[in-house]
Amino acid sequence: MKILRYLDPKGSVQFAAEHPDGSRERLEGRLFEGFTPTGQAAEVAKLLAPVEPPAFWCIGLNYKRHAEETKGQIPEYPVLFFKGPNALQNPGDPIVLPRFLPSESVDYECELAVVIGKTCKNATRATALDFVYGYTCANDVSARDWQIWKGGGQWCRGKTFDTFAPLGPVLVTADEIPNPNTLPIRTILNGQAMQDWNTDDMIFDVPALIEFLSASTTLAPGTVILTGTPHGVGMARRPRVYLKPGDTVTIEIDGIGALTNPVEEESV
Numbered sequence: 001m002k003i004l005r006y007l008d009p010k011g012s013v014q015f016a017a018e019h020p021d022g023s024r025e026r027l028e029g030r031l032f033e034g035f036t037p038t039g040q041a042a043e044v045a046k047l048l049a050p051v052e053p054p055a056f057w058c059i060g061l062n063y064k065r066h067a068e069e070t071k072g073q074i075p076e077y078p079v080l081f082f083k084g085p086n087a088l089q090n091p092g093d094p095i096v097l098p099r100f101l102p103s104e105s106v107d108y109e110c111e112l113a114v115v116i117g118k119t120c121k122n123a124t125r126a127t128a129l130d131f132v133y134g135y136t137c138a139n140d141v142s143a144r145d146w147q148i149w150k151g152g153g154q155w156c157r158g159k160t161f162d163t164f165a166p167l168g169p170v171l172v173t174a175d176e177i178p179n180p181n182t183l184p185i186r187t188i189l190n191g192q193a194m195q196d197w198n199t200d201d202m203i204f205d206v207p208a209l210i211e212f213l214s215a216s217t218t219l220a221p222g223t224v225i226l227t228g229t230p231h232g233v234g235m236a237r238r239p240r241v242y243l244k245p246g247d248t249v250t251i252e253i254d255g256i257g258a259l260t261n262p263v264e265e266e267s268v
Helices: 064-069 144-149 206-213
Strands: 002-007 013-018 024-030 034-041 046-048 056-060 079-083 095-097 110-116 132-139 165-173 184-189 192-198 224-226 248-253 257-265
Touching: 013 034, 046 165, 110 184, 110 206, 110 248, 132 248, 132 257, 165 224, 165 257, 206 224
Parallel strands: 056 224, 095 257
Antiparallel strands: 002 013, 002 046, 002 165, 013 024, 024 034, 056 079, 110 132, 110 224, 132 165, 184 192, 184 248, 248 257
16 A cells, blocks of 8 residues: 555645555554545645654665765675654655755765564564565755764764655555565656666665664664665765755655655755
8 A cells, every 4th residue: 555644625634545546545544553444535735754753763885886986895784873853854845955054065865764663673584574564765865064074973963954854755565565675766856867776786685674773672663764875876976966955856766656855945
């Protein structure tokens, strides 16, 4: 099932199933607890991110070609960093370039997002996918100056500005994606493909990530795991390509959909 989260014309948060013909049927129930089809058309006034995560667990340097382009060594263990829930952004709403703590090096990163559906601790590789509710598109927006040069060796400052974690447009339940490491994934910037690869290039695949992250650690329902980005990021290009006001960036994953956000400056 493709599940979307939205505001109806009265401003109430609702859920709907998006059918193959593009129609949207309102659902009753709660995410992770179960839904009942209503037979009623969904009145979508505004599309929302499909989940409000209690935490973002993010993986860096997880594609072989991306590690090569950044001259990074293949890691022995997954490289972990965090984004705050404040970074969440809806489909269609802007990625805001920070100006109070300025950055001129804001980059795009297409990523497959894994949504945990039930309490997960000490999963094994064999059981890891049993804890997955579904998958969605993510943009791991990154202020490279604060991530690499000004962050004191920690990535979180450059990764967790407001609006730096767009998610959507829908949440595709795990039964529709039996193998998450076979998915073509792309970033389209102003109509030009900047990243175009496949999740089969991950160094640590999705079961390995869940096994690692849940080891002696509880992952709550709704937790979002960002699984890394393929090669083609703006920082690695010559000349470098960073986001600027007026840009439009789209993350596409086959079988999930297209997540599009405009880019604007923060008001000062």
